[in-house]
Amino acid sequence: MSHLHLTDGMITPVWCALGYVIAAAVLALCVYKIRGTDSVKRAPLIGLISALMLLTMSVPLGFLPFHLNLTVLLAVIAGPYVGFIAVLVVNFILSLIGHGGITVVGINSLIIGIEVFLGYALFSLLGRKCNVAVSALAAVVVTLLVSTSAMVGTVLFTNTNPAVILPHEHYAGELHGEEEVESGLHDEDESLAQAAAEVKLFSLSGIVAIAVILLFGIILEAAVTMFVVSFLKRTRPDLILKNAHRRM
Amino acid sequence: MDIAFIDYLANTKAGAMRKCGIASKLFLCLSCLSVCLCARSLTVLISVPALLLVFNLISGMPPCRLMHFLFYPVFFSLAFVFMRLFSDPYDAAVILLKATASVLSMVLLLITTPFTDLFSFLGAFLPKVIVSSLFFAYRIFFMLLQKLSDSLKNMRLRGKFGLSHSVFYLKSIAGVLGSVFISAVDMSERMSVIYAIRGFNGRIYTKNSWRRFSAYDILPVLTGIAVICLGIFARPGGAL
Numbered sequence: 001m002s003h004l005h006l007t008d009g010m011i012t013p014v015w016c017a018l019g020y021v022i023a024a025a026v027l028a029l030c031v032y033k034i035r036g037t038d039s040v041k042r043a044p045l046i047g048l049i050s051a052l053m054l055l056t057m058s059v060p061l062g063f064l065p066f067h068l069n070l071t072v073l074l075a076v077i078a079g080p081y082v083g084f085i086a087v088l089v090v091n092f093i094l095s096l097i098g099h100g101g102i103t104v105v106g107i108n109s110l111i112i113g114i115e116v117f118l119g120y121a122l123f124s125l126l127g128r129k130c131n132v133a134v135s136a137l138a139a140v141v142v143t144l145l146v147s148t149s150a151m152v153g154t155v156l157f158t159n160t161n162p163a164v165i166l167p168h169e170h171y172a173g174e175l176h177g178e179e180e181v182e183s184g185l186h187d188e189d190e191s192l193a194q195a196a197a198e199v200k201l202f203s204l205s206g207i208v209a210i211a212v213i214l215l216f217g218i219i220l221e222a223a224v225t226m227f228v229v230s231f232l233k234r235t236r237p238d239l240i241l242k243n244a245h246r247r248m
Numbered sequence: 249m250d251i252a253f254i255d256y257l258a259n260t261k262a263g264a265m266r267k268c269g270i271a272s273k274l275f276l277c278l279s280c281l282s283v284c285l286c287a288r289s290l291t292v293l294i295s296v297p298a299l300l301l302v303f304n305l306i307s308g309m310p311p312c313r314l315m316h317f318l319f320y321p322v323f324f325s326l327a328f329v330f331m332r333l334f335s336d337p338y339d340a341a342v343i344l345l346k347a348t349a350s351v352l353s354m355v356l357l358l359i360t361t362p363f364t365d366l367f368s369f370l371g372a373f374l375p376k377v378i379v380s381s382l383f384f385a386y387r388i389f390f391m392l393l394q395k396l397s398d399s400l401k402n403m404r405l406r407g408k409f410g411l412s413h414s415v416f417y418l419k420s421i422a423g424v425l426g427s428v429f430i431s432a433v434d435m436s437e438r439m440s441v442i443y444a445i446r447g448f449n450g451r452i453y454t455k456n457s458w459r460r461f462s463a464y465d466i467l468p469v470l471t472g473i474a475v476i477c478l479g480i481f482a483r484p485g486g487a488l
Contacts, residue, residue, distance in 0.1 A: 005320075005324055006324070007321045007324050007325050007343070007346075007347035007350065008281070008284075008285060008321075008346055008347055008349075008350035009284075009285055009325075009342065009343050009345075009346025009347055009350070010325070010328060010343055010347075013285070013286075027375075027378075031375070031377055040440055040443060040444045040448055040449070041437075041440045042377060043377060043380035043381050043383075043384050043452075044384050044388075044436050044439050044440050044443065045436060045440075046377070046381035046384070046385075047380070047381045047382075047383070047384020047385040047386075047387070047388050047436075048384065048385075048388050048432055048433070048435075048436040050381060050382075050384075050385035050389075051384075051385045051386075051388035051389040051392055051432070052392070052428075052429065052432055054251065054385070054389050055389060055392050055393060055396055055428065056425060058393065058396065059396070059400075059421060059424075059425065068425075070425070077429070077433070085377070085378070085381065086381070086385075088378070089378065089381050089382055089385055090385075092382070093251075093382070093385070095354065096354045096357070096358050096366075097250065097251065097254065097317060097320075097351075097354065097355065097358065098317050098318070098320050098321050098350070098351030098354060098355065099320050100324075101321075101347065101350050102281065102350060102354060103281075103285060103350075155328060210327055220418075223415075223418055224418055224421060224422050224425070226422075227418060227419050227421075227422030227423070227426075228422040228425050228426045228429070230422075231422055231423050231426035231427075232426050232429065232430070235426065235427075235430060236430050236433075239429070239430070239433065
């Protein structure tokens, strides 16, 4: 699961509604795909996977400001369709306690759903050729990078106003044009340009800091997933190996 | 995650908000949420969260715990602000206040309403597979939480909880999680059999007590209407 959850107010209501509609369509597809499962076993299994996702978030990691999610691992154990329904259930519960917004449950679920489907597909593909632990590691790293990029991309794409996305470059460009025409404002422009550069440096350092934190989180989750897969391979190989060689 | 603490507050504490029906509380929370999400006025974006804060404190939420809940939205909003997606300070403040209002309204709903009542209410609108999954997730989570807590206690007693050897620590955590996963899968299979014997057919039937209203419901309904009026009459960027 990506370590950034969109909060309320970041995405416009139209996009939130669209997110809900698409998530509902994917949910309907997932429910249709698992219709063959015994109805008595279906809800307990989804509940179990949701509870495990919530539980892994409760594992303390010392001073580190992270929580584990192990979405890919749980998708491997239960399959992508059950995994997506569980992601939706978990996102709904999390939104009630402020971990992601209630209006963006649809969008958050779709983005984290990428982890479920992509992680499962990568693990199934790599599991045929490599060691399952290495496959799990590679699947988690790639999947988390993709889902985090999707999260940032969604925010950029849904805020289409360039003045909101990149106001400083735009403003700096205007300043240079004015410099040529109005030489009397030269000193003021220089100070403004210096201030813009400072803001740019601050923003850049912010991006680097966030990127480092995210990268560290991805490495941590990938390592724990690899160790859990190794543990399960030794103790209950049927839980993971049945999916390592199965097509979606 | 504090889900256990919220459950404890919802089920053990008393107060006027806990005597209200879920429909009126939901009306209040959704009014606050929708007004804040549509607002651009700082008056609205400061006064509504302040009102919700008061309601939360009156309902028995400790301030320290509330700060913990507010940490998540503030952190995530700041993360996106730092990524320069909302670099205008006013936009950043609006995003932060909206996220804060959203959390305060949801936490107010949860600390005054047991999860089971909430899921029962949602059962009227959501597909049965989702509602049943919510009930099972809620039940299994607390069972596994106890198991995880015991396992971590064992790990600590055996000296495997130090951060000095990070790889060893991660391997130990993974071992604990792996054993919890195995017992959870076994438990799920046993639970399915037990529920099948009891006549479970894929749907959990609930009592629809949310349709009843009492005198206590007047407070959240009137407050919700007042918040909506505030949202309608407030001017963008300034006072009323």
